Amino acid sequence: MRNDRLIDLIRRGRTAHENHLIDGLVDGRVSRREFIRHGSLLGLSLPLLGRIGAAAGLGAMPTLARAEGAPGATIRVATVLPAAAIDPVTTADSGGLAVLQQTGEFLCLDGPDLVLKPMLAESWKPDETGKVWTFKLRKGVKFHSGAEMKADDVVASIDRLADPANSSNALSVFKGILQKGGTKKVDDYTVEFHLDAANGNFPYMVSSDNYNAIIVPAGYAGDFEKNFIATGPFKLEKYTPKVGASFVRNEDYWGAKALPARTEFTFFADIQAQVLALQGGQVDVITQLPVLAGVGLLNDPNIEILSLKAVTHHQVHMRCDMDPFKDPRVRRAVALSIDRKKLVQGLMKGRAVAGNDSPFAPIYPSTDPTVPQREQNLAEARQLMEAAGLGKGAKVTLTTERFVEIPEYAVLVQNAVKEIGIELELNILDQNGYYGDGVFGKSNWLDSVMGITDYGHRGVPNVYLTAPLTSEGTWNSAHFKNADYDRLAASYIAALDLESQKQTAGKIQRLLLEETPVIWGYFYDFLTATVKGVTGVQATAMSQIYVDRASKA
């Protein structure tokens, strides 16, 4: 039952972008899921989005509230051994970022449903151009040191990350978007971000999606490991490098107090040891379970597997400036030779979805679903090889890294392209050997004629659209240079409303299917394993793990 009067009331005082989104919902061009996700990005609060949804006759919002268990437990979590010192500025690995986030918080939280939720910021809003975003901060938030968190701390924290002099890991996220000095204090509880270019997805860059963007006191001196001072629901009890960390409930927390009295994080160098520890009852949770290592747990009656739809994937790049891949027909042929159903069902045990050779995963609201899914077609692939003058076949080396199921994926690709006459030699290196110095000319990842690279999850496709694909992209291992593509990517990033994002996404998807510089074979789920009876554990696909609502039966 639609209530036009209520909608009109709500529309008053809304910006043009917000009203455009509301119109989309009312006219049925935007689904409710997309509406909520994009509305949260524009800074509309979830209760308001729920009211609009109800007024548009879509029924009330589904509540995500679940019954909570008893407080006071000690939750024991297994994580990957952090690769370096724990520091919001430099941490770059999944083990480190999970520890970092135990006491640290972000302006907004990118939840498992890709909906942005307020965390240290209460609300946010773009201006008409999308170049200035204003964030209102939550009042009464206290650092573990007792001082109140204010705009100065936010400005200092974000500026520190955007400053090239700080060897910050978030530099690549802010590149071309936000410079040092672009974060300005308006008053104690208001911060403005002045961007280099319009960006419709900016809030994600200061959310948990950018795992370095933790707000620490303005005077932070680089000694995070000493005391882990931040604002989160847990405080540091003890940290031992290379061994683990333990945390205790923060009684002064601004939000709902943590249920567990304590948490213990134990670092493991390899996944097999984590699986054994879970089965042996020494830990309650494995933060991230690679599907191949976890096959034994998938059917274990004493183990609960939490599966999170994510955009984690492996990119198979083909160098567009080297034979035999100079000809886009050859690249398309390789993509057509791969059986994606086999990848999803066989390699990933069904815990993945097929990719369509672009970063637009099905879970992104801006993905254009009318673009047809690429399927295996050997006849067409052979024709393309013939047309490209390679009817007799070709020899190529695929270079990649020993990481989760990538070596097995490489063998499947090797078998697939055999069908179209390509003889693939595999060169599988350890991760350091594959990535090398990470710059063109000194890295197997960026220099190899063909390779497979692991990419972590992102709440929005912006980073995937730029670094690996634009002409100037620093991770462009396919050496793909296409002026039309660069224009489309820039216009997607600048778009503030969902419909124009979707339109541009469709164009990008079609262009990439035509050109195929990179094969996106599948996007795989993020799996977390817990012992039966442990509830309330919530991972994010960024390898973060929230246990403040966890309890034990």
Added chain:
Amino acid sequence: MLRFLARRLALSLVTLFLLSVMVFLGGQVLPGNVGRAILGPFADERAVEVLNRQLGLDRPLLTQYWDWISRFVQGDMGTSYIFRSPVAPFVLDALGHSLKLALVAFVLVVPLGILAGVVAALNRNRLADRIISLGGLSATVLPEFVSGIILILVFGVWLRWLPISAAWPAGAGFFTQLRYLILPALPLFLVLFGYIARMARAGMIEALESDYVRTAVLKGLPWRTVIWRHVLRNALLPTITVIATQTGYLIGGLVVVETLFRYQGIGSLIFTAARGKDFPILEAGILTIGIVYAVATLAADILYSVLNPRIRLGAGQ
């Protein structure tokens, strides 16, 4: 005797110096660079350059090496690149862990291995000998990661008798620590047991067949005295050498076992340092193991000379 030891000591120092140079140069050819290893493959190039400059890695190699070795000799192990804190606590802590594990394995394997070898030799070609020789050989060829996983599955996951990780809780007492060390010590026991038993058996057999034993038996000495005074003392010389060389392995070569059992020993410390190109820890760790090797060999030499008068009296020089 003293001259012999002094010469040995000087040789050890030369060896350690060469080792430090080799580790340093070897570290340079590892792929990737330090800043990149810390910040990850996707970090901005500018950030990597800044970090390398902060760590002093843009200076000439010789300068870097000299800087490091001159401090090391004064007992300053430097600062870890990755953990940004002094190296010494890491290395000493890890060495302490490794020594504990090695000691447990050692206390189990040396007496039992020698005993089994002696029993096998005295019962040559009978059933006991067959069982000991074949069992020891089979255990030796089973790699630690296989025996380790089997042991974990049986005693840790299935029976739940023993903790599957060797990392004992903070503040654990002697017996708790021992309980945590049994499972990781067992794969080492399996690897070394057959080896030591075979060496002891061969030495025993050789001694039993020697002329002096025949003489001792013929002049009417009781069998027990013959074994204790004449056979064992001569038979165990090669075994002692083998045990000494294995001490180095027990302390520095346990990367697999330490990884499997999440044990913070020096092997896993060096392994993670090598992966992250953390030179200060890598250098200090390897040199520490080098020193342990040198000390163990020296101890073996002293023991050998005590048992073998020919060396003690400087014969054969």
